[in-house]
Amino acid sequence: MKFLIKSALLHILVLLLVYNLSNCVNGHDDSVTRQLQRPGPQYYPSRGEPWPKPQLRNLYNDSIMIIRPPIFRFKVLRYTCDMVEDALKRYYSIILKTVSHSAPIVNLANAKHNKSWKSDPGFKGYLDVLQVDLMAPCESMPHESMDEAYEIKIGTSGFEGTGLLTASSNWGILRGLETFVQLLYPADDFSSIQIKTTLILDYPRFSYRSVLLDTSRHFLSMKILKQNLDLMAFNKYNVFHWHIVDDQSFPYQSRKFPQLSDKGAYQPYTHVYTQQNIAEIIEYARLRGIRVVAEFDTPGHTQAWGPAIPGLLTPCYNKEGQPDGTFGPIDPTNEKNFEFIHSFFEEVVSVFPDKYLHLGGDEVYYDCWKSSPLIAAFMAQQNMTDYAEVEQYYMQRLVNIVQSYPKNSSYIVWQETIDNGVQVKKDAIVHVWKNVNVPQEMSHVTSLGYKTLFSSCWYLNKISYGIDWTTYYDCDPQNFNGTNAQKRLVLGGGPAMWTEYVDSANIIARLWPRASLPAERLWSDANVRNKSDAARRLEEHRCRLLKRGYQLQPPNGPGFCGVEWD
Ligand SMILES: *[C@@H]1O[C@H](CO)[C@@H](O)[C@H](O)[C@H]1NC(C)=O
Ligand SMILES: *[C@@H]1O[C@H](CO)[C@@H](O)[C@H](O)[C@H]1NC(C)=O
Ligand SMILES: *[C@@H]1O[C@H](CO)[C@@H](O)[C@H](O)[C@H]1NC(C)=O
Ligand SMILES: *[C@@H]1O[C@H](CO)[C@@H](O)[C@H](O)[C@H]1NC(C)=O
Ligand SMILES: *[C@@H]1O[C@H](CO)[C@@H](O)[C@H](O)[C@H]1NC(C)=O
Ligand SMILES: *[C@@H]1O[C@H](CO)[C@@H](O)[C@H](O)[C@H]1NC(C)=O
Numbered sequence: 001m002k003f004l005i006k007s008a009l010l011h012i013l014v015l016l017l018v019y020n021l022s023n024c025v026n027g028h029d030d031s032v033t034r035q036l037q038r039p040g041p042q043y044y045p046s047r048g049e050p051w052p053k054p055q056l057r058n059l060y061n062d063s064i065m066i067i068r069p070p071i072f073r074f075k076v077l078r079y080t081c082d083m084v085e086d087a088l089k090r091y092y093s094i095i096l097k098t099v100s101h102s103a104p105i106v107n108l109a110n111a112k113h114n115k116s117w118k119s120d121p122g123f124k125g126y127l128d129v130l131q132v133d134l135m136a137p138c139e140s141m142p143h144e145s146m147d148e149a150y151e152i153k154i155g156t157s158g159f160e161g162t163g164l165l166t167a168s169s170n171w172g173i174l175r176g177l178e179t180f181v182q183l184l185y186p187a188d189d190f191s192s193i194q195i196k197t198t199l200i201l202d203y204p205r206f207s208y209r210s211v212l213l214d215t216s217r218h219f220l221s222m223k224i225l226k227q228n229l230d231l232m233a234f235n236k237y238n239v240f241h242w243h244i245v246d247d248q249s250f251p252y253q254s255r256k257f258p259q260l261s262d263k264g265a266y267q268p269y270t271h272v273y274t275q276q277n278i279a280e281i282i283e284y285a286r287l288r289g290i291r292v293v294a295e296f297d298t299p300g301h302t303q304a305w306g307p308a309i310p311g312l313l314t315p316c317y318n319k320e321g322q323p324d325g326t327f328g329p330i331d332p333t334n335e336k337n338f339e340f341i342h343s344f345f346e347e348v349v350s351v352f353p354d355k356y357l358h359l360g361g362d363e364v365y366y367d368c369w370k371s372s373p374l375i376a377a378f379m380a381q382q383n384m385t386d387y388a389e390v391e392q393y394y395m396q397r398l399v400n401i402v403q404s405y406p407k408n409s410s411y412i413v414w415q416e417t418i419d420n421g422v423q424v425k426k427d428a429i430v431h432v433w434k435n436v437n438v439p440q441e442m443s444h445v446t447s448l449g450y451k452t453l454f455s456s457c458w459y460l461n462k463i464s465y466g467i468d469w470t471t472y473y474d475c476d477p478q479n480f481n482g483t484n485a486q487k488r489l490v491l492g493g494g495p496a497m498w499t500e501y502v503d504s505a506n507i508i509a510r511l512w513p514r515a516s517l518p519a520e521r522l523w524s525d526a527n528v529r530n531k532s533d534a535a536r537r538l539e540e541h542r543c544r545l546l547k548r549g550y551q552l553q554p555p556n557g558p559g560f561c562g563v564e565w566d
Contacts, residue, residue: 032531033467041559045540046533048185048195052236052520053528053537054202058156065127065155065163067184067193069095075131081138084170086287088132091177097548098184098193124155124197130163130180138170141353142238142291144410144491148204150176154183155197163195174289175202175236182544186562206477206492208453209522210239210293211515214496216246216304218503219271226284227550231512233288234545235519237494240285241358243295244273247303252278252296256347257308257340264304278351293412294352296345297360299330299394312337314375316368328368332394333378342401349407359398361422362414362433364391392422399425412453418445429491432456439480446486454493458518460511461498469538469555470531472517478526492522512552513542 036042050057072095074088139146150172153164165176179202183195211232213220229240244252250264253272262268273281282292306313306327311334313327331337349357366387369375375390384390395417402409412429419441430445431453432438438456445452454477472495478487495518497511516538520528528534535556542552543561551565 032470032535035557041539042557043535043539043559045543045561046536047540048183049537049540050179050182050200051516051537051541052523053525054179054200055525056199056201058199060156060197060199061122063122063124063155063197064194065124065161065197067095067127067195069193071126071128073129075129077131077133079134079137079170080132081170083138083140083287084132084134084173087174087177091181094181094548095184095193098181098186098544125161127154127161127163127195130165132173132177133164133166134170134173135166135168140286142171142286142289144207144291144355146171146207146238146289148172148175148236148238148289150179150200150202152176152180152183152198152200152202154195154199156199171289174233178234178236182541185540204236204238204523205525206490206522208239208492208494209237209519210241210453210492210494211237211511212241212243212295212455212494212496212498213507214243214246214499215251215273216243216249217499219249219251219266220499220507221504222277222280224504224507225281227508228511229281229285229288229290231508231515231545231550231552232290234548235516236523237515237519238289239291239293239494240281241293241295241494241496242281243297243358243496243498245296245304246301250304250308254344254347255351256343259308260305263307275351282353291354291356292352293354293356293358294348295358295360295412296348297358297362297414298341298398299332299391300362300364301360302330303327305330309340312340314368314372317371317373321373324371326368328372329364329391330394331374332390332397333374338397338401341398342404345398345402346405349402349405349409355407355410356412356429357402357409358412358431359395359402360414361391361395361417363416364420366390386421388420388422391417391420392424395422395424399428415441415445418448418450426450429453431493433459433496435459442477442480442490443482443486446480446482446489450489452490452493454490455496458493458495458515459498460495460514461500461502463510467555467557469514469517472514473521473529473531473534475518476521476526494518494522509551509553512550513538513545513555514553516541 147169148171150165150167153159165180167173167176179200184193187194249266250260251272253261253274255275261272265271285292312330314329314331315323316326316328318324369387369390399411402411412431413424415430415432415434417424418430426449428450430450432441432445433455435456457475458472477490477493495515502510538555539559542555545552546561546565547563
């Protein structure tokens with residue numbers, strides 16, 4: 001522990017020096033998006049450069065070590081646990097995959113490779129063992145303040161001929177293993193797998209780094225949800241924001257209220273997540289150091305809840321003052337609805353172990369409430385003059401309910417709750433998503449003292465022709481005018497993939513590697529902004545994930561991977 005902290009301080013000093021030298025690359029870099037008029041790819045991939053970029057990385061003398069997969073192994077030094085052992089197996093098989101996709105080097109143990117390397121001046125030996133030193137017992141569930149820092153030494157002075165991964169927590173070991181395998185790259189002639197001698201000291205800039213998937217507009221298969229969790233781990237994301245239900249369908253199969261998915265799912269047998277499915281996703285995510293934060297959005301976006309729970313939604317009225325057969329947000333005048341909410345969310349917080357629960361609260365349209373004489377009577381009785389007060393009344397009671405359970409969840413609400421002037425308690429976390437007046441909104445929300453999440457410029461469901469990742473890369477959650485205290489209220493955030501126009505057939509390719517850009521923005525230092533450098537690393541990153549068996553789209557225009565998808 002002490003050792004890590006000391007070397008962290010030292011490296012921060014070095015880091016400050018490095019930044020002063022490299023701090024001149026802000027702003028838009030045209031050469032990244034301009035189509036080059038010459039033969040060859042737009043960008044040649046970098047070699048053995050990790051994504052997201054580590055906080056500190058030193059290279060030594062351009063020297064390299066060689067990995068021989070049949071001999072290579074991990075060696076655990078101190079603590080370990082199922083999660084660590086599982087990760088070691090996973091990453092070992094990723095190393096083998098890297099090899100098996102580089103066809104000419106299948107016979108790595110064979111003699112001709114020893115010969116060629118011994119004479120190379122940069123050759124610093126074979127890296128046959130990576131020592132994995134976890135300095136404290138494992139934690140079992142990923143949580144909001146988990147420690148993800150780690151350090152890697154490959155053939156550095158004092159460590160000649162060896163490799164070491166150190167972390168104070170199992171979360172750091174998971175992140176470090178990902179970085180380690182990203183450091184491996186094939187030699188030009190595919191004759192071996194190399195790693196540069198290096199020192200890496202790394203930790204995340206933001207603690208909350210999420211990917212939102214919407215499973216209501218289109219149902220996503222278990223296989224795709226797991227693939228997405230794999231890709232999240234490869235990009236050091238740590239929260240799966242599961243926007244599980246919405247207006248169009250209700251695929252969550254409730255224990256207490258099975259009629260919700262019976263009547264609200266697209267199909268009640270094939271298009272639902274059973275309790276077992278959900279437990280499986282939570283476990284799969286846990287093993288990768290990823291939290292699952294569920295969103296059950298209310299009081300708007302609830303059309304699919306309506307058929308199962310009579311009286312839940314507000315009936316809308318026509319000009320003649322008659323119910324017109326359509327429904328609006330949840331009806332807060334019906335006291336029984338709060339009994340249902342109490343019972344339903346009690347189940348939700350027991351099913352999803354994370355302390356955080358996303359309560360939604362976005363896009364509550366007042367038209368239906370305005371048409372309703374029952375709402376008018378309720379407002380008169382409550383001395384309300386504004387529909388925002390109706391929304392506030394609902395949200396406040398919802399929050400009180402959620403906080404009345406022994407678990408006392410932390411809750412997240414979308415920004416409209418604040419925009420509409422709804423008063424929520426100071427412990428709310430506000431999720432900013434609209435892409436208008438973003439710096440002003442961030443200033444406003446943080447000036448009110450709320451912890452804040454940011455997704456505004458990362459709506460990856462929106463697409464256009466050409467290189468689009470530079471926009472996602474330039475965007476920064478702390479790019480607003482505010483005090484340091486305000487900036488510190490920003491916990492992170494992440495991209496969203498709403499599924500109107502994607503489903504299991506195309507979501508992976510559309511989301512990745514575009515979601516890698518916010519991943520680096522959220523993990524790496526704020527000064528990591530060099531787009532020419534990012535372009536080459538992104539090219540390598542995409543190719544390496546392709547090799548691991550995922551169908552990601554090409555991010556940079558014309559180009560090729562060392563090994564293509566087949
Ligand atoms: C780098 O090379 C120099 C000169 O060959 C040598 O003295 C030094 O120890 C090397 N440093 C590392 C970290 O290998
Ligand atoms: C190649 O290296 C391996 C492991 O060090 C050794 O067992 C083998 O004898 C070497 N082969 C040759 C031809 O030097
Ligand atoms: C509404 O206002 C009246 C008169 O000021 C007051 O008597 C009543 O208690 C208020 N009702 C609520 C629910 O605040
Ligand atoms: C629940 O947590 C909040 C802070 O997140 C705290 O203010 C509140 O007192 C807690 N309530 C209970 C009942 O523990
Ligand atoms: C911060 O305030 C200055 C001065 O009002 C303004 O020029 C600048 O655009 C603001 N920055 C952001 C990110 O809003
Ligand atoms: C940005 O990255 C490119 C490519 O790695 C490099 O050539 C260039 O020097 C970098 N620019 C700065 C200012 O560091």
